[in-house]
Amino acid sequence: MTPIRPCGFFKLAAAATLAIALASSGAARADAFIHVSLGGNDSHTGASATPPATGTGGPVKTLAEAQRLARLHLGAMRLGTRAREPVRVVVQPGWYVLTAPLAFTPDDSGTAEAPVIYEAATPGTAVISGGVGLGALASTGPHVRFQAPNSNIDHIKAAGQLYVNGRRATLARQPNEGQYYFVSKPVPLSSEPALASGHHAFVPFDNAQSFLNGLGAADKARAVVGVMSSWTASRQRFAASAAPPGALQLTPRSPQAFLSHGLSQRFFVENVPSALDADGEWIWDGAEIRYLPRAQDGAGALNAVVPMLDRLVSIKGNALGFVEHLQFKGLTFRYQRSVAPPGGYVDGQGAFWIPAAIEADLARALLFESIEISRTGGAGIWLRSGVRNSTITGSLFHDLGAGAIKIGENHSADPAGQTGANRVVGNRINEIGRLYPGAVGVIIAQSFDNEVSYNQISNTSYTGISLGWSWGYGSATSGRNQVVGNLLFNIGQSVLSDLGAIYAVGVSPGTVIAENLVREVRGYSGYGAGAWGIYLDEGASQIEVRNNVVVDTDGGGFHLNFGRANYVRDNVFARGVQSELALTRSDPLQTKLDYRNNLVIPNTPRPMTKFAISPDVIFTANLVSGAEARSALDISQCGAGCGPSGATLSTSASPAGVALANADATTVAMVHRVASRAGRLPATSGVLPAPGYHAFDGLAVTTEAAVAVAAEAPPVALAIDLDTMAAGATRPAGLAYHPATDLEAVRVVGEAAAPGGKCLLFDDSARFAFRYEPYVSMAMSYMSGPVLDRFALRFDSSAVMVHEWRDDASPYLAGPAFKIAAGGLHINNVNVASLMPGAWYSFRTEVASIGSSTSWKLTVTDAAGTARVFVNLPFKSAGFKKLKWMGFISDTANVSQFCMADISVGPG
Numbered sequence: 001m002t003p004i005r006p007c008g009f010f011k012l013a014a015a016a017t018l019a020i021a022l023a024s025s026g027a028a029r030a031d032a033f034i035h036v037s038l039g040g041n042d043s044h045t046g047a048s049a050t051p052p053a054t055g056t057g058g059p060v061k062t063l064a065e066a067q068r069l070a071r072l073h074l075g076a077m078r079l080g081t082r083a084r085e086p087v088r089v090v091v092q093p094g095w096y097v098l099t100a101p102l103a104f105t106p107d108d109s110g111t112a113e114a115p116v117i118y119e120a121a122t123p124g125t126a127v128i129s130g131g132v133g134l135g136a137l138a139s140t141g142p143h144v145r146f147q148a149p150n151s152n153i154d155h156i157k158a159a160g161q162l163y164v165n166g167r168r169a170t171l172a173r174q175p176n177e178g179q180y181y182f183v184s185k186p187v188p189l190s191s192e193p194a195l196a197s198g199h200h201a202f203v204p205f206d207n208a209q210s211f212l213n214g215l216g217a218a219d220k221a222r223a224v225v226g227v228m229s230s231w232t233a234s235r236q237r238f239a240a241s242a243a244p245p246g247a248l249q250l251t252p253r254s255p256q257a258f259l260s261h262g263l264s265q266r267f268f269v270e271n272v273p274s275a276l277d278a279d280g281e282w283i284w285d286g287a288e289i290r291y292l293p294r295a296q297d298g299a300g301a302l303n304a305v306v307p308m309l310d311r312l313v314s315i316k317g318n319a320l321g322f323v324e325h326l327q328f329k330g331l332t333f334r335y336q337r338s339v340a341p342p343g344g345y346v347d348g349q350g351a352f353w354i355p356a357a358i359e360a361d362l363a364r365a366l367l368f369e370s371i372e373i374s375r376t377g378g379a380g381i382w383l384r385s386g387v388r389n390s391t392i393t394g395s396l397f398h399d400l401g402a403g404a405i406k407i408g409e410n411h412s413a414d415p416a417g418q419t420g421a422n423r424v425v426g427n428r429i430n431e432i433g434r435l436y437p438g439a440v441g442v443i444i445a446q447s448f449d450n451e452v453s454y455n456q457i458s459n460t461s462y463t464g465i466s467l468g469w470s471w472g473y474g475s476a477t478s479g480r481n482q483v484v485g486n487l488l489f490n491i492g493q494s495v496l497s498d499l500g501a502i503y504a505v506g507v508s509p510g511t512v513i514a515e516n517l518v519r520e521v522r523g524y525s526g527y528g529a530g531a532w533g534i535y536l537d538e539g540a541s542q543i544e545v546r547n548n549v550v551v552d553t554d555g556g557g558f559h560l561n562f563g564r565a566n567y568v569r570d571n572v573f574a575r576g577v578q579s580e581l582a583l584t585r586s587d588p589l590q591t592k593l594d595y596r597n598n599l600v601i602p603n604t605p606r607p608m609t610k611f612a613i614s615p616d617v618i619f620t621a622n623l624v625s626g627a628e629a630r631s632a633l634d635i636s637q638c639g640a641g642c643g644p645s646g647a648t649l650s651t652s653a654s655p656a657g658v659a660l661a662n663a664d665a666t667t668v669a670m671v672h673r674v675a676s677r678a679g680r681l682p683a684t685s686g687v688l689p690a691p692g693y694h695a696f697d698g699l700a701v702t703t704e705a706a707v708a709v710a711a712e713a714p715p716v717a718l719a720i721d722l723d724t725m726a727a728g729a730t731r732p733a734g735l736a737y738h739p740a741t742d743l744e745a746v747r748v749v750g751e752a753a754a755p756g757g758k759c760l761l762f763d764d765s766a767r768f769a770f771r772y773e774p775y776v777s778m779a780m781s782y783m784s785g786p787v788l789d790r791f792a793l794r795f796d797s798s799a800v801m802v803h804e805w806r807d808d809a810s811p812y813l814a815g816p817a818f819k820i821a822a823g824g825l826h827i828n829n830v831n832v833a834s835l836m837p838g839a840w841y842s843f844r845t846e847v848a849s850i851g852s853s854t855s856w857k858l859t860v861t862d863a864a865g866t867a868r869v870f871v872n873l874p875f876k877s878a879g880f881k882k883l884k885w886m887g888f889i890s891d892t893a894n895v896s897q898f899c900m901a902d903i904s905v906g907p908g
Contacts (some may be wrong), residue, residue, distance in 0.1 A: 001499050026387075030075065032085050035121075036061035036066045037092040046070070049092060049121065053655075061120075063089075063096055063128070070116060071107050077114070084114045091118065091331065093125035097132070101311045103759040105318060110325035112365065123330030124691035130309030130357075131163070131335030131375075135869055136302060137288060143276075146289040156823040159224045159235075159271040159340045161377045161401070161435070162282045162289065163305045165297050168399060170373065172283040173226075173270035180228070180266035181208035182713035186258040186733035187247045188724075194743060198257035198733030200239065201249040204267070205714065211269070212248065224340045225250055226268045230261040230528025231462065231498040237344035252344050259734060261497075263781035264526030264712040269338040271340075301892060302336070307337035307377060310355050315622050317362025317386070321780040327367040330690060333357050338377030338401050338435060350443055350466055351436035353495040354402040356382035366390035370690040377401040377435055383422055384409045391423040394687035398428070400434030404457075406644070408447035408478075421449040426681030428693055433461035436497050440503075441488075453484040456679035458655070461495035463503045463535075464488040464518075470506035472539040473564070479542075480510035487679025489519040489655040491556075492504035497528030500535025500559070501550070509542040516808040517678035519655050521553040526712035526781060529808060532559040532582070533573065539563055546570050549658055549674050551651060556580045556607075557600075562587050567594045572660065572671055575602035575628060578809070579609040586611035593812055595641070596620035599660075601649050605629050608637040609811055621649070623663075683754050715782050717906030722758040731762070733891045736777045745774035751899060754839055755792050759899035764799070772802075780805075780906065782883040786908025789886065791900050795820055797837040798896035801888065803845070804876070808884040813877035815847045816856040820898075825860065828876070833860065833868055846908055851881050 034046035040059030041051070048071055051058035060066050066089045074080035075850060083168045087110065110116035120126035124460060134146035162169040170177050184205045205214065215223065220238040227234045227250070236250040259265055264831030269275065276283045284292040293302065312333050316321045336357040356379035362368060366387070372395065373380040379402040383390055387407075397404035405427070408419045424442055433439040441457040441464045444450050457464040465486065470477040488501040501518040504511065523531030533550030536543060540563040548571045550557040552620035557573025560566065562585040573580040581598045583593065595617050600607050607624060608617075619641020626633045635642045647663035656678055660671040681687060718902045720732050727750040737746050745768070762774055795801055805815040817827075824831040835841060844859040855874055861867040886905060890898065 027533040027589055032087050032467045034066045034069050034073075034087070034089045036063060036089060036096070037061065037094065038094040038096070051089065057433075059092065061292060063091070064096075064103060067102070067108065069369040074107070074116065076109070078695075084111065086110065086114050087116045089116075089118045090121050091126035092121045093130055095127045097129050098309060098312060101309060101314045102128075102317045104313070104323055104326060106321040106323055108323070108326055109323055112325055115325040115327050115367075117327040117329060118331065119328070120330035120332075123688065124332060125127075126330070127332045127334055128312060129305075129335045130337065131305035131307045131310045134289065134304040134306060136304070142292055143290045143303060144293055145847040146291065148284065148287055148289050149306060149308065159222075159794060160337050161307050162291070163335070163375055164282075164293075166375070167296065167301050169282045169291060170278070170280050171224075171270045172272065172276040172281045173268050174275040174277075175268060176278040176281075180268055181205060183258050183265040183267060184716055184854060185718065187244050188733045189244070189249075194730045196257070196742060198255045198259070198732065200251070201247045202258040203247050211274070215269075215272060215276060219274070222271055223269055224271045224344075226270060227254065228266040228437070228496065228524075228527070229254070229256055232349060233494055233496065234346040235340045235344060235436075236346065237340070237342070247298065250344070252346055255346055255348060257733060259779065261529075262779040263716045263718070266527070266713075269326075305335055307375075309336060310338070310378075311357065311359055312336050313358040315358070315360035315363050315366065322386075323360070323363040323366070325365045326363070327369065328371055329367075329369045330371065330688075332372040332374075332690075334373075334375045336378055337622045347436065347438045349438065350463070351379070351402045351433070351439035352406065352443065352445065354378045354436055354439070356380055358382070359384055359876075360387050360390070362386040363390065364388055368392045368395060370688050372392045372396040372462075372690050372692070373404075374399045375741040377547040379406055379439065380404040382406040383419060385419060386417050387419045388421050391425065392427060393423065393425045393685065394681055394689045394693065395427045396690050397432070397694055398430040399434065400432045400439070403432055403441060403443060404429040405437035405442045405443065405452055407443065408445035418447065420447045421725055422447075423451045424453070424455060425451065426454045426685060426687060426689075427456075428854060429457045431459045433495070437461035440464070440466045442466070443469075444478065444481050447481070448478060451482045451484070452486065453482065454486065454677070454679060454681055456487045456655075457491070458488070459490045459493065461493055463499045464491045464501045465503070467502075467511060468506040468508050468540065470539075471537075473507060473541070476507040476509055478506060478511070479508045481508065482511075483513045484515055485674075485677050485679070486516045487655055488516065491518070491521045492523050492531045494522045494524050497523035497525070498530050499523055500532045501553075503537060504543055505537040506539050507541045511543045513543065513545045513548065515547045515677065517656060517658065517674050518548065518550040519552055519651070519658070521555075521576065522544060523554050525554070525808070530555040530559065533557045533576075535559045536563050537561045541565055543567070544569070547670055547674065549671055551575055551649065551658060554578065556582055558582070559584065560591075560593060561585050562591065564590050565592055568596075568598065569594070570597045570670065572599045572601070572649075572667065575603045576607070577603055577696075579604055580607040581612045581617075582609050583612040583616060584610045586616045589615060591616040592619070593617045596622065599625070599645060599647055599663060600620045600642075601625045601627060601647060602629050602633070605631045606634045606811065608833045609634065613637040614639060616655070624677040638683050712781050712783070715785065715787070715907050718778065718904065720760070720903040722760065722901060723756055724759065727758060734778065736779070738773055738775050738777070739768065742774070749899065751794075754794070754899065755840075755902040758790075759794070759901040760899060760903070761899045762801075762888075762890045763897055764892060765895045766893045768893075771893055772889050772891050775887055777885060777887040780883045780886050780905070782850045784849065784851045785847055786846070787850050787883055787905070788844060788908045789905035790842065790844045791888075791903040792840055792842050793820070793898060793900055794840045795837055795898035796896055797823065798892070798894040799837075800890065800892035800894070800896070801898050802891045803843070804887050804889070805845075805880075805883050806881060806885040806887070807882045811887070813880045815875045815877070815880035815883065816847065816858070816873070817876040818858065827858070827870065827873060832870060835860075839863060842902070847883075848908070850883055854878070
């Protein structure tokens with residue numbers, strides 16, 4: 001009986017047969033080339049780029065057939081019936097539309113001496129597409145109607161993408177692109193834990209109610225609600241359960257409670273027919289797609305494409321081995337889709353888990369050279385799990401729904417199997433985050449020994465380069481990464497906040513951030529805070545930051561949240577709006593930030609803020625220039641570690657146009673060197689950049705018309721409702737609690753004498769880490785006009801209660817402020833009245849006009865209705881102009897209590 005042989009035997013036998021046949025024809029080496037052409041035939045051998053007069057030696061038609069032939073060649077090489085040599089799949093100009101992703105396995109592997117190469121015959125002319133073209137049906141009124149694809153139509157209904165004449169169309173939304181609705185008030189649900197209320201539902205401002213009330217059940221089933229948080233943006237769905245009256249309830253749960261970072265939280269609704277009202281918008285409706293043309297579309301026929309594939313290329317090793325020595329050169333990849341899941345999507349950070357057009361797992365020595373990836377719903381390339389010694393270089397990434405390049409996934413216990421030792425060199429990345437604004441240009445996540453160098457990253461909605469991805473002081477999951485010579489500009493674009501051009505988090509020994517040029521880093525100031533040049537976040541440690549030039553940032557040149565043993569040396573930080581060095585959380589006696597030989601040219605009179613002071617910061621031989629400061633410099637925090645400088649900085653419209661004058665020769669030369677090299681592919685790289693590569697060397701690189709930044713939310717009237725709260729370990733939404741996890745510190749209790757019969761109890765003692773805990777704060781957003789706040793208070797004889805209004809400056813400026821201690825009411829450190837512990841009082845604080853008033857008014861009313869009025873009170877800080885924060889603080893280590901009720905704030 002003849003034994004049954006495994007399938008692999010037949011593959012090898014076929015390869016051997018093909019190799020023998022080719023060898024007998026005398027064309028063995030030439031046949032290492034496999035040509036693909038839209039005019040080819042899959043019955044051909046691919047040996048020639050043009051069809052021969054006779055025979056079957058012409059090009060094949062499909063990439064799938066080319067891959068099959070390439071595998072036969074490789075099989076023959078492994079059998080030894082064919083000499084080892086590169087296998088080149090050469091793709092002739094044209095559009096190659098995929099019906100399924102190109103899947104590469106260990107069977108597609110080459111060797112270091114004989115790689116497998118998929119390349120364009122002429123770089124930039126061979127397009128690999130995951131999209132389907134749509135035929136126009138007719139025009140009806142202002143609409144153009146397209147025939148929807150016959151297959152897989154559900155994803156269009158679920159909120160996919162459409163491109164018309166190569167431009168991304170906007171899924172029908174309200175309000176229209178560039179504008180937003182705003183959250184008015186978080187709504188706690190009885191099903192939410194006490195420490196995590198206000199994550200599911202909120203009350204919108206009145207201007208959204210008319211549109212929301214008009215949505216029927218079918219609209220809500222298909223709708224996507226885009227929710228903008230501080231550093232993330234999510235695509236959520238209407239919850240199936242009934243929302244509280246007047247509220248919008250979403251699923252899944254939002255990562256942060258609504259309004260937890262301010263009062264200007266934005267949202268919009270898309271993918272409902274009633275939202276189709278603006279040029280460039282589209283909607284799936286029945287068996288067709290309706291589109292409102294833009295002026296840029298022109299008068300001719302419209303070319304509409306719908307992406308149909310979640311991935312275009314999948315590279316995946318398996319138990320038999322890695323995919324090795326596989327290369328892609330000069331190819332263009334377009335039209336990858338991303339759809340909102342039926343249950344919605346929330347982003348933790350960086351849109352990290354969004355799929356990419358090209359994904360690789362268990363691979364070695366991949367090369368992506370001079371390729372282009374554009375018009376995606378998701379990310380560009382993801383070197384995900386177990387990918388090492390691979391390179392992405394000389395390539396163009398633009399118009400992406402998410403980020404451009406992701407490296408890593410999670411930390412492997414086996415360093416040899418972990419993703420790492422990869423290179424991202426000399427690429428152009430522009431216009432990312434079109435669908436997921438929290439996306440990052442390049443992410444290195446829990447990975448060692450990678451290089452990100454000489455890339456140009458521009459026009460992002462969030463961070464440019466992100467490293468680390470382990471929070472706090474745990475074991476290092478990332479390190480020895482080199483971020484060198486990159487040019488980053490137009491980072492953030494005022495879309496999100498809490499971002500950096502270059503961001504690192506967690507312990508990262510041996511990581512170097514050097515010789516990068518950063519220009520224009522802007523965050524959304526209305527929700528969250530901060531947009532920095534170089535931002536080391538929670539636990540970032542053992543990182544060297546040197547010879548960088550950072551100019552024109554909202555937050556400042558360098559920010560450390562908390563971390564240890566970092567080195568910031570020989571940098572130039574200039575024109576930061578808030579500061580140039582911010583240390584926002586200290587690690588007493590252990591931070592030891594080494595800050596030396598830096599040149600600081602601040603826009604603000606206090607370039608070092610918060611905890612940026614000895615002993616947390618070791619200042620040595622820094623220079624500070626007052627050439628651009630708005631008033632006299634205050635560098636007292638720097639002590640003897642800073643000296644004066646007359647240095648001036650000049651810039652031009654070109655992103656790399658930065659020059660230094662009136663400084664020492666070494667620093668002037670460093671700035672010139674960084675500006676001349678940043679973002680420029682070294683000539684020694686040997687890479688042939690893709691067509692269009694240098695089109696991104698200028699500042700005006702947006703591919704769409706500029707979108708106006710939405711204004712902050714109108715002033716909100718916020719009332720803390722205790723009526724619906726159960727007495728016990730519960731807290732009302734709309735407040736931030738410190739410490740956040742101690743339910744006994746601040747909690748709702750029943751008290752008959754309190755207005756409404758309940759109050760918010762502050763229970764203080766020596767157990768808290770800081771004297772000023774516990775405290776409660778509210779994010780505010782009042783820039784002008786009259787404002788007042790009211791609350792009722794009962795306190796014991798040991799309590800110290802502080803109430804204060806603040807702006808968002810660094811350091812902050814305070815407006816109205818008073819303290820109650822030892823039975824006295826203290827204003828500006830003066831006891832102005834006696835109050836009786838244990839009694840209830842009502843307090844009313846008023847400012848006639850935020851932004852222009854220089855004084856405030858306080859009214860204190862006792863239980864009998866007797867009022868004491870204090871007028872023309874000076875602000876605590878003379879420069880107070882806006883209300884962004886309001887706090888109620890128990891400022892003592894004593895065992896004490898005070899209780900608050902009837903808390904509200906609003907326009908006067």
